[in-house]
Amino acid sequence: MSEADTPRGASVVVIGAGVTGLSAAWWLARSGIDVVVLDKGIVGWEASGRNGGGASHYQSPLFAEEQRLWPQMDDLLGYPTEYVRERIIIQRDPALLDHYRAVGRMCSAMGYRVDDLDSRQAQAAVPLTDETCLGGIHLRFGGHANPQRTVQAYAWALQDLGGRILQHCPALAIATAGGRVVAVETPRGRIACDALVVAAGPQSGMLLAPLKIDLPVAAARAEMIVTEPAPMMAIGGVDGNGLYGRQTLRGNLAFGGGPHEWIATAPDGPADRPVSPLARNLARRVAEMFPKAARLNVIRSWAGIVENTPDGRPILDRLRDPGNVTVATMSGVGFGLSPASGHAIRDLVVDGVCSFADIAKLGLARFATLEPDWRERRGWAA
């Protein structure tokens, strides 16, 4: 897209073409709203395209909507997401097995069925494990999808509805007038808007600071590894042993987990996304979880930069001042919830309130009395 094609304005401008911003834009476009998405780089280039692909978040107020939407997403978007239903969590540590059994009972009590698996059942369900597996739980809900394919699916589906995506076009500043946001400044010029959605991940706080809005997020680097393809398991959404991840539909085992590193980020994004020898600790846990896959080659490792809020919960809020701004950070758990978070953001932008769930406890106001040194107090300083 050339400079001449840069739109002068849109009803809604979304800053951030990650999975949350793209889903929000897609939902807005589904309501016939003229929307433009800006991104400093390419769609889904950061954490949205670098995660475990899980879609089973019982803790969220968006859980029911997440579960309702995922099975329909390929049809709704018109492009493949590689979504597959259900998950199995296996453990080889008795304390962790008890922990997950408790989680399973909690989910069952919420009306989402979880079955306990003993060692023999777990080995039958997960052929790559062996008798060192003590057992697990089988979630009859949830699932997983391919993050990279899903992000592109949102982007294409948005374009099919007339939405526009400006890649390599960072938001430099947010212009206000009369207590409202009126435009976003970009290197390609000023893009006027009636409403703004800020879903720029770690950069969101920096973008909003000049508006005297304190969006408390801290950025950290997290790592994953992937192996060459393994024989396909009937349910690929298998994790445990301190790991999250999945077997992809190609057969690769893609897993992450373990320690993160708090890092500084700049308005134009992270300086780099380096990996560490943590790949070896991940490899050990994958080899322990899937002893029959221990000879498979690890062929990649990568890192992603994710932001977290002080309590690790999302901030989904339509601000009071300026009143036409909606902020969205999913605090490191955004991919799986994206079908639902986009819906919630659409509702906040259009109606001022989420139509399908109470999300009041995800408001920014809960941090009104946050200590200025909250990062240091948590050991989260970069």
Add this chain to the structure above:
Amino acid sequence: MTAVDVHAIDGKLLPPDARFDVVVVGAGAAGTAAAIAAAAEGATVLLVDENPVRGDLIGTDVPLFYGGRMTAAVQQPARMIEQIVASNPALETAIEAGVDVRLGTAAWGLYVNGPAMRALPAPMLGIADAERATMIGFDRLVLATGARDLVLGFTGWDRPGVMGAQGFAALLTRYDALASRRVLIAGSGALALETALLALAHGIAVLGIVEVAEAVQGPSALAERVGAAGVPLFLGHTIVAADGGIDGVDRVTLAAVANKRQVEVYCDTLLLAIGAIPATELLEAAGVAPGETITRVGDCASVVRPDPAYLQAWSAAVGRHAPPETIVCQCEAVARADLIGVQPPRYLDRPVAMAARSLSSLLNDGPAHPDQIKRLTRAGMGVCQGRRCREQVACLLAEQQGVPLDRVPVATVRTPVRPVPLGVLADWQESAAMTAGWDVWFGIPTQWTPYAIIGTPEEAEHVSGLGGTMHV
């Protein structure tokens, strides 16, 4: 008030398992000489070389494009090691000089701290033999990793007998494990001409040199020697197909660039000698530039990538004869049409809307990165880690965008830069802090509280009971 995040990586990564003043990667002539020189200065020196590469990985062409014309000898590691030592007598000198020489040991990862990583106790190099991985500290790291064969995809390039010029030279001179008798060479630069002379010196028939340009590209002195040997030149020609049976290539079809007139050459091997790429994957994956601490010697420092315009001319000429089903990425079986159409892999359905999407529709959104192509088509996502298709994808992107090749970024290289089995890569002696501080996600105690109980008396119970350990 400051606190410590017990789930952060700080203090959890162990120092290197061993340390040397100088570590040299690659035991070819340049690397061996560097190791001997360092030892002569009194340094402790480690010299590692991934050769002999495991039999199964030779099949996936890491890093040379062997293309299936090797004898059964490559399946016998002991004999391969003997051959390596016999073909490089300086290795014995290095051992006598006190260099710790480890063959069959791949350097798979380079780690250094930077703006987004401070957690490493020291810069370190990950190495692995068939049994285990080890982290090595160094004062100086010398990369003598050589160069990688550059290949292009056409009909039949996955047949046994299509190989890289350097893979050919390695099988012939290092391993004495080459099964070729009649070769045809693509390219006419110095690499191609030297390859022709090497073949002739070993009594292998050279049935021709194929060059897309109208003139021989290499030095005239070399060209004269090749010409004097009576090697036919197919100037202004490109490759159409390599055909054959179960034993691999038995003939190669060429076509004139000007009029598409075809010629068949009856050979058992087609050597791709269009160019070579410095094997600097360790540096690229680490995002590190060479400097005082990390230096390059030999081919990985001196080999020059082919001129972008020349490579694009080859790619375009080959592309004109390559049907849509021509494989570009052998590991993931991605065809040329899939790539140009940015279509998903074959195990996925292709919904109607996908038909309207293509590389050119993707390019309407701004310059594309080859990593996007990887994500969507899986080209470059296989076990050869993109070594066989990285340049092809970049050429196709440049062609589709109508921009010079040097304007297109190259697909990202990721650690481990050599495939390493899970059980070998695994750290079985991790730090106690790593084990104790491990959590599935960030270990934030309030992150997984069910929404309904946030702000209720039950919340504290949940936080203390199930806490921050990621649940589902």
